[in-house]
Amino acid sequence: MPAGGGYLCIRPRGVVRGAVLTLVFTGVLAAAAATGSLPRQDPVGERRAAPVRAVGGATVDSAALAQAAAAAMADGKSGKKAAEEFVSRSGDRWGAVYDKKEYAEFEQALGGAYTGVGLSAGRLGASGVRVTRVQAGGPAGKAGLRVGDRLVSVDGRPVDGLSVSEVVSLLRGDGVPGSPVVLGVERGRAAWTQPLRRARLTTDPVTVRRLDDGAVLIRVAAFTKGAGTRVRDAVRAAPAGAGVLLDLRGNSGGLVAEAAAAASAFLDGGLVATYDVEGEQRAVYAEGGGDTGRPLVALIDGGTMSAAELLTGALQDRGRAVTVGSRTFGKGSVQMPSALPDGSVAELTVGHYRTPAGHAVDGRGITPDLAAEDGAEERARTVLSGLGGGS
Numbered sequence: 603m604p605a606g607g608g609y610l611c612i613r614p615r616g617v618v619r620g621a622v623l624t625l626v627f628t629g630v631l632a633a634a635a636a637t638g639s640l641p642r643q644d645p646v647g648e649r650r651a652a653p654v655r656a657v658g659g660a661t662v663d664s665a666a667l668a669q670a671a672a673a674a675m676a677d678g679k680s681g682k683k684a685a686e687e688f689v690s691r692s693g694d695r696w697g698a699v700y701d702k703k704e705y706a707e708f709e710q711a712l713g714g715a716y717t718g719v720g721l722s723a724g725r726l727g728a729s730g731v732r733v734t735r736v737q738a739g740g741p742a743g744k745a746g747l748r749v750g751d752r753l754v755s756v757d758g759r760p761v762d763g764l765s766v767s768e769v770v771s772l773l774r775g776d777g778v779p780g781s782p783v784v785l786g787v788e789r790g791r792a793a794w795t796q797p798l799r800r801a802r803l804t805t806d807p808v809t810v811r812r813l814d815d816g817a818v819l820i821r822v823a824a825f826t827k828g829a830g831t832r833v834r835d836a837v838r839a840a841p842a843g844a845g846v847l848l849d850l851r852g853n854s855g856g857l858v859a860e861a862a863a864a865a866s867a868f869l870d871g872g873l874v875a876t877y878d879v880e881g882e883q884r885a886v887y888a889e890g891g892g893d894t895g896r897p898l899v900a901l902i903d904g905g906t907m908s909a910a911e912l913l914t915g916a917l918q919d920r921g922r923a924v925t926v927g928s929r930t931f932g933k934g935s936v937q938m939p940s941a942l943p944d945g946s947v948a949e950l951t952v953g954h955y956r957t958p959a960g961h962a963v964d965g966r967g968i969t970p971d972l973a974a975e976d977g978a979e980e981r982a983r984t985v986l987s988g989l990g991g992g993s
Contacts (some may be wrong), residue, residue: 662951663801663939671942681944694951696935707777712857714805714826717777719785719798722852723753723769724905728815731761731769734905735823736804741798747787754793755786775800779976807856808832813983816841817991821849822864825856825909830863836866837893845897845991847982848917851927855908858886865916868892868923874916877936877955886955888916897991898923899982907931914968915957924989925970926982934963 651955667688674684682699686687689697710716720740726732731753753761764772775781779802787796807824818840820833837846846868858875865874871890876883900923902914911930917923934956937949954964961968974981 604733622893651697664938664948667940667948667950668942671944671946675944681942682946685942685946685948689948689950696937697949699942699948703777703824705947707774712826713810714807714828715802716805717779717800717802718774719783719800720803721747724852726752728829728871739804741801742802745796746800747785747796750789752788753785757784757793758786760786795860808836810836813847815983815987817847817983819843819847819849820912822853825858825860825864825913825936827857827860827892829856830860830866833864834892835973837896840896843896843990845899845986845989847899847901847979847986847991848923849901849979850906850910851901851903851905851978852905853910854905855910855933858909858912860878861909861913862886862888865888865913866892868894868896868898868917869920870894872920873958875912875957876960878953879936879938880952886912894922897986897989899986899989899991900925901905901978901982902927902930902968903978904928904931906968907935911963911968912955912957915961915963918968918971919957919959919961922987924972924973925968926972927970927978928973929969930963930967932963932965932967934965 638673667685669984671681671723675681682701689699707717710788718740719742720737721733721742722735722737723731724734732743733747733749733751733753737745753769755761756769757775759772761772763767770854773783775783777800779800781800783798783800785796785798787794805823805826807822807826807829809821809823809935813819818836820836822829822833833848840846860875866889869892871888874886874888876885878884898917900914900917902910902925906914906927907930910973911932911934914925916932918925934954935951936953936955938952940948940950942948954962956962957968972985973979
């Protein structure tokens with residue numbers, strides 16, 4: 603998923619989402635961005651005026667939020683700013699407010715297009731930020747930035763100590779292709795400033811390649827539109843008996859429907875996850891007809907988030923995959939969009955999802971079956987070979 607924090611877009615009525623907090627393909631998304639849109643047929647989106655319970659027990663009244671925004675506008679002030687202050691005071695850890703332009707950009711990002719510099723970044727220690735992926739052909743890649751570089755500043759502003767949302771906002775800027783941005787970068791003992799110009803970029807969220815031993819590596823960077831179908835097609839096209847290494851490392855989430863479609867590639871129907879909205883239980887199911895016999899290993903890490911965690915939990919709990927790597931991020935809360943009078947949209951936390959075995963994900967993450975930090979891919983390939991997934 604390209605992103606400065608997960609995919610975020612205007613959702614139609616009836617859509618519920620979960621959020622992530624990360625930097626991926628900077629310049630696409632703004633902080634605390636939402637991922638994990640739940641099924642469109644879910645009726646809870648119709649109850650926008652009802653109070654919703656936020657993380658930590660705080661209650662956010664969406665009707666009162668809209669009234670606060672309207673009152674500010676009547677006084678000639680910013681409705682969006684008033685809404686941001688309202689959400690900030692609510693105690694909703696994942697609540698956020700976005701304007702029309704931001705949502706339009708996020709909608710395009712869900713389709714795999716975005717304006718940015720073409721790099722992914724993640725936390726380095728308590729406050730640092732490092733580059734975790736560079737998109738080939740993007741501004742950052744052409745300038746020679748590499749995975750592992752430390753991001754020190756954006757347009758002269760130090761990023762250490764800033765929230766992810768603030769860093770993403772700086773990187774994204776005005777979202778206009780060709781607009782300049784200067785990054786402060788460190789690599790080992792070297793330090794320099796790197797001027798870049800944002801560009802309109804497209805991403806391929808799913809890549810597939812055949813490994814030397816005959817297994818198939820399917821890497822899913824994000825669950826954008828069509829990603830689930832791409833995974834299913836890749837599994838169906840794999841040679842008979844070939845194992846699959848499903849790489850979900852650094853996957854910052856996306857649409858839950860796409861994660862469920864990916865689960866359907868490996869499951870013959872059944873439960874993928876449950877989630878609660880204002881105390882009412884909902885469920886997400888896989889479609890029937892998946893390949894249930896092919897050896898499967900899923901690679902996960904601290905950058906595996908939201909919808910990607912939902913998929914991981916389903917495969918692990920149902921005994922369909924061996925999971926290898928490190929504990930996932932732990933983003934399992936669900937947001938509902940509320941339209942505001944000025945056209946901006948507030949995302950408010952309404953519930954949390956659980957894995958098929960009933961395990962909560964939010965704040966906990968998913969522990970892999972086999973822990974591996976350095977050399978995780980090699981370890982996963984060894985496990986897959988042991989399952990009979992190599993030639």
